[in-house]
Amino acid sequence: MDAFGILVERYQDRIYSTVHNYIANPDDAVDVAQDAFVKAYAKLRTFDASSAFYTWLYRIAVNTAIDFLRRRKSRAADSLDDEKYSAVGFEPASSNPRANPERVAVLNEETKALKAGIGRLSNKLRTALILHDVEGLSQEEVAEILRIPVGTVKSRVSRARSELKALLGRQLGDAL
Amino acid sequence: MKCKDVRNLISDYVDGSLHGAAEAELESHIDECPACRSELHEMAELMASLASMGGEKSPVDLWGGVRAKITSAEPARRSWWVWVTRPLVAVPAAGLVALFAIALIRPSGQAPLDKGLAREYTYYIGSHWRLQRQQAFVDPDVVLVRAELQKSVITGETEKQ
Numbered sequence: 001m002d003a004f005g006i007l008v009e010r011y012q013d014r015i016y017s018t019v020h021n022y023i024a025n026p027d028d029a030v031d032v033a034q035d036a037f038v039k040a041y042a043k044l045r046t047f048d049a050s051s052a053f054y055t056w057l058y059r060i061a062v063n064t065a066i067d068f069l070r071r072r073k074s075r076a077a078d079s080l081d082d083e084k085y086s087a088v089g090f091e092p093a094s095s096n097p098r099a100n101p102e103r104v105a106v107l108n109e110e111t112k113a114l115k116a117g118i119g120r121l122s123n124k125l126r127t128a129l130i131l132h133d134v135e136g137l138s139q140e141e142v143a144e145i146l147r148i149p150v151g152t153v154k155s156r157v158s159r160a161r162s163e164l165k166a167l168l169g170r171q172l173g174d175a176l
Numbered sequence: 177m178k179c180k181d182v183r184n185l186i187s188d189y190v191d192g193s194l195h196g197a198a199e200a201e202l203e204s205h206i207d208e209c210p211a212c213r214s215e216l217h218e219m220a221e222l223m224a225s226l227a228s229m230g231g232e233k234s235p236v237d238l239w240g241g242v243r244a245k246i247t248s249a250e251p252a253r254r255s256w257w258v259w260v261t262r263p264l265v266a267v268p269a270a271g272l273v274a275l276f277a278i279a280l281i282r283p284s285g286q287a288p289l290d291k292g293l294a295r296e297y298t299y300y301i302g303s304h305w306r307l308q309r310q311q312a313f314v315d316p317d318v319v320l321v322r323a324e325l326q327k328s329v330i331t332g333e334t335e336k337q
Contacts, residue, residue, distance in 0.1 A: 034242050037238060047321055114225055
């Protein structure tokens with residue numbers, strides 16, 4: 001396998017998982033995760049070894065996912081985008097036969113409520129929350145990925161939690 | 177500490193980043209205030225739920241699709257770089273850059289460079305290069321990135337032949 005293939009294999013789950021938090025449709029999430037790796041390959045010469053490869057990769061993946069959502073939103077032909085899917089608590093079924101059937105069939109109420117709430121946050125708050133609270137990266141790692149100070153990460157995560165809690169409101173109490 | 181202050185600090189407390197007097201004051205308030213205790217409980221549950229959503233596995237092996245996309249984009253992406261890295265172009269270009277650098281560093285009519293300074297500069301460049309190499313050995317990802325870049329140059333040369 002190519003050296004880059006080993007890197008893809010090493011990080012594909014982390015990148016897919018992160019992207020899937022932005023994009024509800026698993027097939028689209030796979031496409032976007034692949035696009036992120038293709039972009040990383042094309043930019044490989046610009047990678048600065050003074051930072052960790054995976055933080056550089058996460059940055060590309062987050063930007064690719066956000067760009068994808070922007071493009072979808074701007075397309076008038078799309079009557080249902082991912083955020084609308086999430087907002088009504090529905091995840092489109094995957095046409096991929098290897099996708100986990102339990103996950104494709106139905107998400108539990110709690111996860112649906114959380115995904116809908118996360119989808120309503122601003123990109124900045126959503127990204128901080130996804131990377132830190134969902135994917136479990138440290139504040140320092142998130143700071144390196146987003147190229148912002150650790151203090152800013154801390155404040156974004158805190159605001160994101162408060163907004164998410166407010167958004168979920170009574171629904172959260174029922175779901176948790 | 178008032179309820180409003182506690183609400184502002186709950187996020188830090190749950191993260192474990194609240195220490196000392198602030199932490200003690202918050203805990204003391206939580207013990208006495210059912211509303212803030214409930215708030216803390218909800219926040220902890222929210223974070224546990226968020227954490228349970230992470231770490232999902234990719235339903236497919238991504239490398240196949242990535243390789244296909246890279247291969248289809250390869251000729252256009254590589255062409256200019258292969259051209260630049262060919263010795264016939266790269267060697268004269270490096271020579272020109274070196275001449276330009278010498279002209280900048282040593283304007284005509286001035287004394288030659290201080291040899292001590294030159295040694296210092298060489299040492300600095302060497303240290304930088306050694307540091308880069310050390311990082312490459314420490315981080316296996318960087319080793320793979322460099323291997324991939326090296327391969328693309330070699331492949332370019334092979335295609336040329």
